[in-house]
Amino acid sequence: MKVLVVDDHPLVREGVRHALASLQGDVEVLEAGNSNQALELAEQHPDLTLVMLDLGLPGMPGLAALEELRVRGCAAPVVVLSGSCERADVIAALNTGAMGFIPKLSSSDVMLQALRLVLAGGIYIPPQALGMLDGPGGVAAGTTGPKSLQQLGLSERQQQVLALIAQGKPNKVIASDLNIAEPTVKAHITEILRALQVTNRSQAMIVARRFGVR
Secondary structure, three states, rough: OOEEEOOOOOOHHHHHHHHHHOOOOOOOOEEEHHHHHHHHHHHHHHOOEEEEEEEOOOOOOOOHHHHHHHHHOOOOOOEEEEEOOOHHHHHHHHHHOOEEEEEEEHHHHHHHHHHHHHHHHEEOOOHHHHHHHOOOOOOOOOOOOOOOOOOOOHHHHHHHHHHHHHHOHHHHHHHHOOOOOHHHHHHHHHHHHHHOOHHHHHHHHHHHHHHHOO
């Protein structure tokens, strides 16, 4: 398992490195102090398992680095590790494709629990931030027009899948909860993203909560 930790504070990187030792027996931790270093390491290590990214980086901001990682084809899930828990930051991170948002005030146990969820394919949003996703605004596209999921053309089963996505659950758990095959879940998610006019499940979570799905 290979994790890239991107933060401009060496003490933060050291603390995260120490905590990651409890995540899995054999964890290789790469460190970057800015976005340019992170992008270079991501290119040098295409087998990254996970990226942990601070938003307040010097030079290129963390959100820009997240977007650039996606443009360059980095397939590893990205989790934002931030000193901020502002609504705009949480929504911007999810819109850009982050699979998790962990406040730096979180305990190491909470961080490890969040990382396990993301590595399983889920999305982690801290409980105190979930309410920030409710109400209008937030998603870059596809959020105007229909007033209900039915008007978007989602079937009852697709609405059930979306509800579980809104809870941050990974595909394997969704399949178990609904007693359907995992490939079927993936097919439903493809149709859900198309109907919602979004590009990733993080954005789908935001739209779902705007429609009152919890």
